[in-house]
Amino acid sequence: MATNAPVFRGTKSYLTSEALESAVNCALVLSRPLLVKGEPGTGKTLLAEAIAEALEMPLLRWHVKSTTRAQDGLYVYDTVQRLYDSRFGDGDVKDLRRYIRLGPLGEAFAAKKRVILLIDEVDKADIEFPNDLLHELDRMRFSITELNEEVVAQERPIVIITSNNEKELPDAFLRRCVFHFIDFPDQALMRRIVDVHHPDLDAKLADQALKAFYEIRDMKRLRKRPSTSELVDWIAVLKNAGLKGVTLDSTLPFLGTLIKKEQDLIALADELAGGKKYRT
Secondary structure, eight states, rough: OOHHHHHHOOSSSSSOOHHHHHHHHHHHTTTTEEEESTTSSSSHHHHHHHHHHHOOOEEEEEEOOOOOOHHHHHEEHHHHHHHHHHHHSSOOTTTGGGGEEOHHHHHHEEEEEEEEEEEOGGSSSOOTTHHHHHHHHHEEEEEGGTTTTTOOSOOOOOOEEESSSOOOOOHHHHHHEEEEEEOOOOOHHHHHHHHOOOOOHHHHHHHHHHHHHHHTTTTTTOOOOOOHHHHHHHHHHHHTTTOOOBBSTTTTTHHHHHHHOOOHHHHHHHHHTTOOBOOO
């Protein structure tokens, strides 16, 4: 358990709720990974960037793929490059250190100062990956077999893990994390987020865009509801076009910024054709 743990209160560009701040600070005090879930666009990945900014610590990123193994995060021994060098290169292939490349987790352990480690979309990997990952995080050390060396962490990294709920995570993994689900912002918080990104936005356009946005999100037939980042982008193109207001009807401009699936465009058109309109 960390003593004199730092305190997170969000940043000027990343607005938080009291519940999210409590979860982050709990993870800091307990020195446990923070597992963050929430629908796409709720700021899970940006949270790690905000913590790094607020605490003035370096940020290391590990973007997980379906083929990712825990070992990949520690280090990779590039046998292919060594074989190539042995045939065509002029380097010393006996120096194995040239062919060892630390992964994000290995870099976090080897760092001289405490760092933030973002493990993004952990649920994309094999079901064994989360438990293997926590095994390494518990030990805070690993061996580089080829060099017969051990890397021992001098400072325990602050670990932020995100998940999109693509698959269930093991209970053993969940027990060892602090968990937080980021709710989608309500209109009041969303207005503050919009103000951060568009401080000079006309109040009438902001009100109309937000109302239209939330009405679209409430449509039950949508497979992918628009997210915060898409709202921010939509407002940017509305401003650039010089529009002063919007109406939720068949003339709603720049729909491709908000709606990203053909089926959702059809569903939205059907909703609007059925007389469900918003006007100011």
